[in-house]
Amino acid sequence: MPITRGLYAEFLAPGLNMRTFNKYREKPEIYRMINNVKDSNKAWEEDFAHTGFGPLAPKGELESTIMDEPIKLGGVRFIHQTFALGFVISREMREDDQYNLMMDLAGDLGRSSRYTAELYGHDVWNNAFTTARYVGRDGEALISLTHPVPGTGGTLANRPAVDTDLSAAALEAAWGNFQTQLDDRGMPIDIMPTRLLVHPSQVMLARRLLESASLNVNGQNPGEINPVQGMVSIVSSPYLTDEDAWFLIGEPSELDVRFYWRRQPDTRTWDDDDAEATIHKISQRHSVGFGDWRGVYGSPGA
Secondary structure, X not given: OOEOOXXXXXXXXXXXXXXXXXXXXXXXXXXHHHOEEEEOOOOXXXXXXEOOOOOOOOOOOOOOOOOXXXXXXXXXXXXXXXXXXXXXXXXHHHHXXXXXXXXXXXXXXXHXXXXXXXXXXXXXXXXXXXXXXXXXXXXXXXXXXXXXXXXXXXXXXXOOOOOOOOOHHHHHHHHXXXXXXXXOOOOEOOOOEEEEEEOHHHHHHHHHHHHOOEOOEOOEOOOOEOOOOOOOEEEEOOOOOOXXXXXXXXXXXXXXXXXXXXXXXXXXXXXXOOOOEEEEEEEEEEEEEEOOOOOEEEEOOO
């Protein structure tokens, strides 16, 4: 709906002291703390991978060397989607506006743009426990009990066998999972957890677990030292839809949970001479998804 003088008559009168937008501080860009953010110059990004080789095989004197070959893994396509929003101001409204508030609305579109990036930057995490929206190269959800390991024929898990709330015991199990993660050939890899992603309602518990000198949480483990004190930072995100869900993750640059920018936020302003109106618009284009699950451990809570 175009913005006209009849809809915003109060902005035409002198003496108005209230501004109804842009009066709150914004959150920092959280999606960049939990995703591997990249730029794209293609219509879509295609992710294919293969394993390396297994361990060397014993070879007897004059025996032929055993030949190996990589195992081809599945693929994932990241399809960029366009998002846009705009508004129209009549010429009369622009002329008679006493406080330039209508022109400030163009800047407010930037906040909508950043909010949209956060919503979609968290979408993989909010759907991490189901295959309804995202699957990796192995056909599993980001968080699963049955990630296949092609090189061994077995499976690996990056969630507890029984879903559990965040606790010292749960965090210890998650830390141990990182220490025993294997590649697709079944060989150990080195990805260390650096961040704990939680809803704001879990921040106080997370701080007690990660920042206290001892593991004395709710009267449990009094006097026992905290072996992970200061080793993991807390990322508190209001964009998580499940307040009980928690994720222990590695450094974003090492994760395969990706956010692709195909087009950074782009603003345009032009005049409609026939209608005598000014049009403001912002658009952006991006995609999210993941290929590999490694470097991530989590639970939706009990």
